[in-house]
Amino acid sequence: MNLSEVITPAIIDLAVDAEDKASVFAHLATLLEQDGRLNDREAYLQNVQEREALATTGIGFGIAIPHGKTDAVNTVSVAIAKLAKPIDWQAMDDAPVDTVFQLAVPSASQGDAHLKLLAALSRKLIHADFRAQIKAATTPEQVIELIGSTINQTLEV
Amino acid sequence: MKVVAVTACPSGVAHTYMAAESLKVAADESETCSSCFVETQGQIGIEDELTAQQIQAADVVILTNDIGIKNETRFKGKPVLRVKAGDLIKKSPVILSKLASKLGA
Numbered sequence: 243m244n245l246s247e248v249i250t251p252a253i254i255d256l257a258v259d260a261e262d263k264a265s266v267f268a269h270l271a272t273l274l275e276q277d278g279r280l281n282d283r284e285a286y287l288q289n290v291q292e293r294e295a296l297a298t299t300g301i302g303f304g305i306a307i308p309h310g311k312t313d314a315v316n317t318v319s320v321a322i323a324k325l326a327k328p329i330d331w332q333a334m335d336d337a338p339v340d341t342v343f344q345l346a347v348p349s350a351s352q353g354d355a356h357l358k359l360l361a362a363l364s365r366k367l368i369h370a371d372f373r374a375q376i377k378a379a380t381t382p383e384q385v386i387e388l389i390g391s392t393i394n395q396t397l398e399v
Numbered sequence: 400m401k402v403v404a405v406t407a408c409p410s411g412v413a414h415t416y417m418a419a420e421s422l423k424v425a426a427d428e429s430e431t432c433s434s435c436f437v438e439t440q441g442q443i444g445i446e447d448e449l450t451a452q453q454i455q456a457a458d459v460v461i462l463t464n465d466i467g468i469k470n471e472t473r474f475k476g477k478p479v480l481r482v483k484a485g486d487l488i489k490k491s492p493v494i495l496s497k498l499a500s501k502l503g504a
Binding site for chain 2: 301336362
């Protein structure tokens with residue numbers, strides 16, 4: 243599988259100036275839509291917000307992984323934002339969030355390589371060294387390369 | 400202490416795997432935990448499915464309770480701890496050390 247099917251520089255913004263969760267969701271939804279990954283931006287956004295209302299996606303360590311799983315999504319995607327100033331996410335460790343991985347998943351997709359990539363990325367985020375590398379990256383290409391080099395090992399097997 | 404666990408979450412794309420990985424990392428670093436096998440029940444389906452031998456040998460079973468776990472009857476007769484996937488992500492080391500002292504293992 244080609245990583246660019248899931249993550250491209252066009253859906254990564256490393257300098258997002260946002261006041262709250264809702265504006266981060268909206269900004270990343272716009273990037274996803276402009277990259278042709280959504281067929282209904284409003285429906286996707288609503289799905290992300292409903293999921294967030296169930297339980298915070300702030301997993302701790304300054305990272306959040308909001309996600310929408312709906313037919314408004316064309317293809318499995320990971321949009322990434324780094325926030326200029328950390329914002330409150332009611333995270334599990336109460337720490338403000340500065341890095342957001344916003345997932346978009348079509349409701350029909352099952353058992354495919356894209357979902358395995360999300361699973362592998364989720365596992366990697368638990369590891370402090372990987373988080374530190376992601377947070378230190380300064381260009382979208384660096385972020386993609388980091389994710390690619392660590393995750394392809396997992397997927398090849 | 401030998402642990403088996405099953406993780407799952409409503410969307411099955413992220414927390415399932417984060418919880419599984421957190422528990423494994425905590426078990427690797429724990430001095431009381433001699434083995435830890437974690438099955439994931441995500442949107443991909445069931446992965447790393449627990450074997451009958453692994454379940455048989457386990458001192459304790461950890462199940463996430465965010466949504467139902469498939470094939471729960473195989474754990475009949477075993478001590479079961481039910482926790483939120485988020486709690487495994489947040490505090491697996493604490494959960495394991497509490498279990499160890501409770502089981503005296």
